[in-house]
Amino acid sequence: MIHLRRLFLRRDERDILKGVDLTIHKGEHWVILGRNGSGKTTLLEMMTGYLFPSSGTVDVLGNRYGEVDIREVRKDIGYISQSVIEKLTLRDPVWEVVATGQYAFLRFYQEVDNAVRLKALRLLDEAGLGHMAEHPFGTLSQGERKKAILARALMADPKLLIMDEPCAGLDLHEREKLLADLGRLKDHDITVVYVTHHLEEIIPLFTHVALVQDGLIAAAGPKEEVLSSDLLSRAYEWPVEVEWAYGRPWIKASSGGEQL
Numbered sequence: 001m002i003h004l005r006r007l008f009l010r011r012d013e014r015d016i017l018k019g020v021d022l023t024i025h026k027g028e029h030w031v032i033l034g035r036n037g038s039g040k041t042t043l044l045e046m047m048t049g050y051l052f053p054s055s056g057t058v059d060v061l062g063n064r065y066g067e068v069d070i071r072e073v074r075k076d077i078g079y080i081s082q083s084v085i086e087k088l089t090l091r092d093p094v095w096e097v098v099a100t101g102q103y104a105f106l107r108f109y110q111e112v113d114n115a116v117r118l119k120a121l122r123l124l125d126e127a128g129l130g131h132m133a134e135h136p137f138g139t140l141s142q143g144e145r146k147k148a149i150l151a152r153a154l155m156a157d158p159k160l161l162i163m164d165e166p167c168a169g170l171d172l173h174e175r176e177k178l179l180a181d182l183g184r185l186k187d188h189d190i191t192v193v194y195v196t197h198h199l200e201e202i203i204p205l206f207t208h209v210a211l212v213q214d215g216l217i218a219a220a221g222p223k224e225e226v227l228s229s230d231l232l233s234r235a236y237e238w239p240v241e242v243e244w245a246y247g248r249p250w251i252k253a254s255s256g257g258e259q260l
């Protein structure tokens with residue numbers, strides 16, 4: 001599904017990626033963790049074809065970037081990031097913002113096909129936002145916006161859903177509601193790649209974790225193996241302990257502990 005091979009990225013005389021290898025198979029759901037500036041967003045942008053490596057190969061859904069029309073590949077990829085959210089028009093009705101996901105447009109300048117409108121309304125209903133379909137997008141709370149953006153990303157029935165910190169800025173209640181929506185993707189034929197800073201967002205849906213450290217993959221594999229106190233302490237350069245509860249990992253950091 002995704003094969004990253006020997007990815008290097010050099011920008012402004014700095015090595016941002018230093019030889020990343022990562023393979024994600026169909027049916028797996030991955031979380032990418034790592035310190036600020038370690039290269040997580042850069043990796044997502046390589047997967048979506050918004051950034052090209054200085055060297056190395058990126059294969060996504062059987063296509064090698066550089067040899068195919070990436071716009072065609074993107075039709076099968078849902079991408080949720082702050083930069084996408086910022087481009088959406090706040091005064092458009094929620095259902096229309098969701099419906100644009102069908103074509104990866106930002107706005108409609110023509111009549112919307114009725115089948116597309118109905119699909120947007122159904123996805124909004126499933127997200128519990130049906131009653132807000134006609135509200136201007138900008139009047140939604142941050143949590144409601146995130147749920148609507150997830151519905152938008154699902155409009156085109158993507159094979160791959162890539163998310164960059166979708167729970168950022170949400171309170172516990174809104175976060176849990178968004179995670180519950182994500183959990184339901186288990187029944188969809190979709191592969192999820194998810195960047196976060198918060199281990200507790202690693203709900204049972206997720207199967208694998210990659211730890212990024214200073215432009216390299218420090219560890220990657222089944223979540224139970226990678227989410228060890230030892231590996232996480234090294235990746236975050238801080239002594240931490242991981243505990244599991246409700247099928248999710250929870251992290252304890254030693255306060256004022258000597259840095260590793």
Ligand SMILES: Nc1ncnc2c1ncn2[C@@H]1O[C@H](COP(=O)(O)OP(=O)(O)OP(=O)(O)O)[C@@H](O)[C@H]1O
Pocket residue numbers: 011012016034035036037038039040041042043
């Ligand atoms: N266009 C660019 N030109 C130069 N340096 C860049 C560029 N984009 C990113 N970087 C640098 O590359 C490094 C990795 O950035 P990236 O955004 O991938 O990190 P991240 O792991 O997503 O961080 P965060 O958790 O803070 O979002 C950072 O040091 C950043 O300053």
